[in-house]
Amino acid sequence: MFPTLKTGAVMQYPAKRTLQFNTDTIRFLDGTEQRFRDNTSVLHQWTIQLDLLDESELAALDRFFVSSQGRFGSFSFTDPWDGTVYPNCSLAKDTFAFQLRGEMRGKTAVTVCENRT
Amino acid sequence: MIYFPQLSSGATGQFPIARQRAARTVVNQSVQGYQVKLADPAAAIVEWHLSFAELSDQELAALEALFQAVEGSLTPFTFLDPVDNLLAWSEQQNQAVWQADPLLTLTAGVADPMGGTAAYQASNPTAATLMLQQSIAAPASLDYCLSLYARSDQNARLWLVRGSATDAQPVGAQWTRLISAGQLQDAADSISFGIALDPGTTVEVFGIQAEAQTAASLYKQTAETGGVYPNARFRDDVLMITTAGPSRHSCELDIVNVEYL
Numbered sequence: 001m002f003p004t005l006k007t008g009a010v011m012q013y014p015a016k017r018t019l020q021f022n023t024d025t026i027r028f029l030d031g032t033e034q035r036f037r038d039n040t041s042v043l044h045q046w047t048i049q050l051d052l053l054d055e056s057e058l059a060a061l062d063r064f065f066v067s068s069q070g071r072f073g074s075f076s077f078t079d080p081w082d083g084t085v086y087p088n089c090s091l092a093k094d095t096f097a098f099q100l101r102g103e104m105r106g107k108t109a110v111t112v113c114e115n116r117t
Numbered sequence: 118m119i120y121f122p123q124l125s126s127g128a129t130g131q132f133p134i135a136r137q138r139a140a141r142t143v144v145n146q147s148v149q150g151y152q153v154k155l156a157d158p159a160a161a162i163v164e165w166h167l168s169f170a171e172l173s174d175q176e177l178a179a180l181e182a183l184f185q186a187v188e189g190s191l192t193p194f195t196f197l198d199p200v201d202n203l204l205a206w207s208e209q210q211n212q213a214v215w216q217a218d219p220l221l222t223l224t225a226g227v228a229d230p231m232g233g234t235a236a237y238q239a240s241n242p243t244a245a246t247l248m249l250q251q252s253i254a255a256p257a258s259l260d261y262c263l264s265l266y267a268r269s270d271q272n273a274r275l276w277l278v279r280g281s282a283t284d285a286q287p288v289g290a291q292w293t294r295l296i297s298a299g300q301l302q303d304a305a306d307s308i309s310f311g312i313a314l315d316p317g318t319t320v321e322v323f324g325i326q327a328e329a330q331t332a333a334s335l336y337k338q339t340a341e342t343g344g345v346y347p348n349a350r351f352r353d354d355v356l357m358i359t360t361a362g363p364s365r366h367s368c369e370l371d372i373v374n375v376e377y378l
Contacts, residue, residue, distance in 0.1 A: 056336060062138065069140050071144070099135040101133040
């Protein structure tokens with residue numbers, strides 16, 4: 001399960017959410033087009049930017065990255081906008097970086113993406 | 118043992134500290150968006166970016182001596198992560214890294230001070246002092262801080278074991294963070310951390326943490342690896358030093374730990 005902050009929140013502002021379709025387009029010589037969907041439904045992605053974290057909050061995210069083995073593992077993620085649970089999500093990148101500028105001044109960013117099921 | 122030196126403050130790093138973990142996943146994606154993934158755990162990389170300012174001549178000399186001893190990025194050294202708990206399996210004392218004396222009774226799943234159930238109860242039913250400890254491959258001569266939360270229904274005493282040093286600390290009914298810190302005159306290449314219980318004592322313990330510094334930071338749970346990296350290297354073959362005045366040096370370092378090298 002994706003870790004929450006000490007406040008109980010998953011994300012901080014500014015929070016970004018992406019919806020992605022995948023449409024194939026065939027354009028003919030006369031300029032007309034035929035379009036069809038490659039994916040059966042929309043895929044979601046959340047960019048979680050976190051600031052002013054303490055070391056234990058960073059450690060929890062780091063532990064989650066290690067247990068997920070980067071983008072290999074899958075987990076369920078609850079969309080903080082509407083509470084919808086997406087049962088098959090992964091981290092989008094194989095790297096997890098943070099910067100600690102002082103006590104309780106940790107900063108990191110994580111991207112979670114929904115997998116095609 | 119070649120190891121990354123501590124500053125005169127006992128710290129390994131200064132703020133800001135940046136750390137990056139990298140995993141390797143092979144992904145085969147179909148046109149429809151379906152993915153087949155393969156993990157490659159052996160290719161994991163951990164990297165630190167350390168910024169040092171206002172270093173004294175002695176502190177800089179220690180860094181330079183290490184850089185010369187390992188010949189830049191050529192050979193490895195032991196690096197103790199300044200932002201992690203050095204002990205592995207900090208909440209699973211049944212793992213092999215923990216050595217418990219045979220008659221020490223450990224019961225997991227006890228309510229902890231963070232609102233979970235990750236504490237454990239340690240009981241010593243014998244007439245001798247019993248220990249639970251974990252040894253790490255790090256120089257015993259550095260500054261270390263051992264910390265843990267403890268409580269007991271008895272008015273008990275708990276010994277904090279930090280290498281050859283043992284500090285007795287009183288334990289009451291409320292969760293209290295106990296700390297044992299200092300430097301040992303010991304040239305060994307390993308050091309043990311743990312607890313020792315007096316005969317007939319029962320204590321609840323949570324959040325055991327060892328750090329290569331003089332004071333305790335917030336507790337960080339660990340799993341199969343702690344913050345000891347025996348295969349760390351300088352990422353670069355160049356060490357650039359800026360001197361602003363007498364005994365006022367600064368430099369930036371990138372350290373990388375790659376298990377497959």
